[in-house]
Amino acid sequence: MSDKRLGKKGTASFPSSFIMTQDTTITAIETLVHQILAHIEAEDVFLVSIKIKPTNNIKVFLDADSGLSIDKCVKINRAMYKVVEEKGWYPDGNFSLEVSSPGIDEPLKLLRQYKKNIGRKVEVTLNDEKKTEGKLLEVTEEGITIETTTGKNKKAIIEQKQFAFSDIKQTKIIIAF
Template identity: 65%
Template structure:
């Protein structure tokens, strides 16, 4: 079974376990059949939900006998704050937060995520200082975005 086939199988198996507002962000697989599954939820994803889904998915995979010797492992978590946003739903969930957008030409823009559509985002930041300060709201196409990270300020 190729890694791609394995990931597709796990995607099908996990789908019924994603209740409420929980959604799949990505699945990665390491050579030792170690599945790293990243989930998120519109209202935030607690560790308890990750553990519950991990146990349920493990049981289903074991019962199906995908890995006869139990030769697989699962890690179910939400993407860390250092993980870039991947899905439109993640962008929408983070409206109002500080983000750093890196465009395809490696230009970085930092600002508050104001609006998200199917094709674009709008961020807001201030250019200039003092009396010359101007608030700008550039519209950035998803096609022009290399990555977007949420910035956590302390």
């Protein structure tokens, strides 16, 4: 058998159409999410991200300015599931769909997430891996301002630090118990 048909030995790759199909599916799901959110009048709910695993497990991560309830997630999931089935995006029905919030341990990704968390304690990790904890005070298009406290009681020093988004690797909410 000739190597001309197969290309160089060991270089056979996964079909590029799969990547294109997955990108197309993500775009279609993104459009569907926006249509459903408009239809069910969930103005404060917004899309954070979409992930599709090779097992056709579709994960849609949403957030809301006023908090995302389980009831809203269930309503959106049911509406999406129905449309995905009707459109035949997975003709054999071999897919699963999860609609949820990203989870408290996930970093903030969108400006809208930062804004909704003003007043909460955050941990900012910079591109150089330095970490700073403090209260999120302000969010602009360019970056954030946090209030840090070093020392305790009368010796406490309170400072405001600004960070450009271009310098931030990730920001996570710190849950205080």
